[in-house]
Amino acid sequence: MKYLPYILKHLRRNWIRTSSTVLGMAVCIFLFCTLQTVLAAIDYSLQSASAQRLWTRHSVSLVFTLPLSYKARIAAVPGVQRVANSTWFGGIYKDRRNFFANFAIDPEDFLAIYPEIEVPADQRAAFLTDRRGALVGKGLAAKFGWKVGDTIQLESDIPPYRIGRPFDFVIRGIYDIDRAKNAGGDINSLYFHYNYLYEATDQRVQAGTYVLEIDDPDRAGAVGRAVDALFENSDAQTKTETEGAFVAGFVSLAGNLALLLNTIGLAVSFTILLVTANTMSMAVRERRTEIAVLKTLGFPGRLVLGLVLAEALTLGVLGGGLGLLLGWVSLKGLQEAPMLGTVLAFYPNVGLTPLVAVLALGLALVLALAAGFVPAVAAYRGRVTEMLRQV
Amino acid sequence: MTGPAVEIERVRKVYTRDSQQIVVLDGIDLVVPEGEFLALMGPSGSGKTTLLNLIAGIDRPSSGRVRVAGTDVTALSESALAKWRSRNVGFIFQFYNLIPVLTAVENVELPLLLTSLSRRQRRERALLALKVVGLADRAKHYPRQLSGGQEQRVAIARAVVTDPSVLVADEPTGDLDARSAEDILALIDTLNTDFKKTIVMVTHDPRAASRAHVERHLDKGVLAREVSRR
Numbered sequence: 199m200k201y202l203p204y205i206l207k208h209l210r211r212n213w214i215r216t217s218s219t220v221l222g223m224a225v226c227i228f229l230f231c232t233l234q235t236v237l238a239a240i241d242y243s244l245q246s247a248s249a250q251r252l253w254t255r256h257s258v259s260l261v262f263t264l265p266l267s268y269k270a271r272i273a274a275v276p277g278v279q280r281v282a283n284s285t286w287f288g289g290i291y292k293d294r295r296n297f298f299a300n301f302a303i304d305p306e307d308f309l310a311i312y313p314e315i316e317v318p319a320d321q322r323a324a325f326l327t328d329r330r331g332a333l334v335g336k337g338l339a340a341k342f343g344w345k346v347g348d349t350i351q352l353e354s355d356i357p358p359y360r361i362g363r364p365f366d367f368v369i370r371g372i373y374d375i376d377r378a379k380n381a382g383g384d385i386n387s388l389y390f391h392y393n394y395l396y397e398a399t400d401q402r403v404q405a406g407t408y409v410l411e412i413d414d415p416d417r418a419g420a421v422g423r424a425v426d427a428l429f430e431n432s433d434a435q436t437k438t439e440t441e442g443a444f445v446a447g448f449v450s451l452a453g454n455l456a457l458l459l460n461t462i463g464l465a466v467s468f469t470i471l472l473v474t475a476n477t478m479s480m481a482v483r484e485r486r487t488e489i490a491v492l493k494t495l496g497f498p499g500r501l502v503l504g505l506v507l508a509e510a511l512t513l514g515v516l517g518g519g520l521g522l523l524l525g526w527v528s529l530k531g532l533q534e535a536p537m538l539g540t541v542l543a544f545y546p547n548v549g550l551t552p553l554v555a556v557l558a559l560g561l562a563l564v565l566a567l568a569a570g571f572v573p574a575v576a577a578y579r580g581r582v583t584e585m586l587r588q589v
Numbered sequence: 590m591t592g593p594a595v596e597i598e599r600v601r602k603v604y605t606r607d608s609q610q611i612v613v614l615d616g617i618d619l620v621v622p623e624g625e626f627l628a629l630m631g632p633s634g635s636g637k638t639t640l641l642n643l644i645a646g647i648d649r650p651s652s653g654r655v656r657v658a659g660t661d662v663t664a665l666s667e668s669a670l671a672k673w674r675s676r677n678v679g680f681i682f683q684f685y686n687l688i689p690v691l692t693a694v695e696n697v698e699l700p701l702l703l704t705s706l707s708r709r710q711r712r713e714r715a716l717l718a719l720k721v722v723g724l725a726d727r728a729k730h731y732p733r734q735l736s737g738g739q740e741q742r743v744a745i746a747r748a749v750v751t752d753p754s755v756l757v758a759d760e761p762t763g764d765l766d767a768r769s770a771e772d773i774l775a776l777i778d779t780l781n782t783d784f785k786k787t788i789v790m791v792t793h794d795p796r797a798a799s800r801a802h803v804e805r806h807l808d809k810g811v812l813a814r815e816v817s818r819r
Binding site for chain 1: 639642645647648667668671672673674675676680682686688689690691695699700702703708747
């Protein structure tokens, strides 16, 4: 500790250089935090996927719908136990900023396929019997202060679902998911009867996707291929995949998101490493004479090495701390931002987790140590007489 | 401590540059008694600074033995040598070599960081050393706020703050005007006479050398005649 003032004074010596290094490090850590948080959120959402569920969608894109007649045909495929329609409704509650996921489903089949959705028996019965009934997640209900019996209106932007007025719903049930057993379970969605949508739109709409329950997860590939083969020669060809692959594809969209984000993070970290290493080298080069003086005064080489590394570590701590703060503030801000915040609400664990914070700080320290290593060794090895000569 | 402060026996220092061997010191024998004030003179490249560095323990001879303050410094490991330097030798540089980001008192305190003294004790000792060199009132000043002579005084305070028995000075007045140089020489003289420090000083300046008790000349790595002023 007695050397700390000495280290800090050196860092203040060229404050512009120190500040820019700290800022550079902070940006690196900020990016790391944000990217890792996004990746963790995606990973968390994938954990809710069941190996026993398959999803069938239009082979071209999720934008295209599938005929309702497919349900019965899919259900007849060997290995398929149950099929439910699950159609993205895209309903807006009062304001676009209140965005949340809402789906038109075949209630009984859907709830049977998703046993983790826990609804009190009376509410479940009320939901199943009321065509205008809606089942909302606990998180969503808490967000809007909804309770069972409340009436709400949703209006979709999707042309086939626009009927000139909003859809009325009565909240019949509030569901919960035990996240200890079902990590990544979503409690921020709303489900309602597909039949309500179908009739309100004069029976003109089709199904967005079908979710299938299969009897043997090991046969998921074969069942999926069998389903797709059924519609191979139809106008609406299908693509059937496991729930995990479906969710991953949905969140990735542009390909391997995790790889992309990790590559960006790695590139930024490497750049910062070079910048910090250069800064440290310059700082040590400038102070060759001072280092020689320290050694002449009796500072052992190991102590000099330690001082240079401590200086680098201080930069790492400052940069890492600032980066963490930036990350925390921005992730907090994103969650409260219009639209984006609601999208992020899909991922219950968006936010700077202790694990990511510790990893980020660790990264900052490792970067700082790596950057300070070569200059520190140079200071350690430098011969006093040679360093004194190079004034 | 008993015996001479500095005892050098058959010391050779050879540098190898591009497969060429350069003999800087060639079989030097030198004895500096305790409390002596020795001036080392000689033309540039004669090996004065190299000899001084060997005495200060910041360089090692190619062969021979260097015994300072009762210790054979050639036998010490790097870490032991560093520890030994911190206790036994004070070094005064030509260009003062103060740490610019530290105040005068912090510069003087620097060698004391290696001791087990408390923060308060360190500060007291550093202030005392500054008082000895007449700069107690400049304790909080940074090197850039001091004149060359004052900087050298701070450097001297730093050299003596651990109370070493031997002081080595490499052209301590080489960067100073005549008046400041006189002041610095008077201070070094005081350290020798009043504080009984053994002083080995390299200088080009005959006036500076005239302060010493003994003058030794080096030429091409060989010690020449001894001039005694006592």
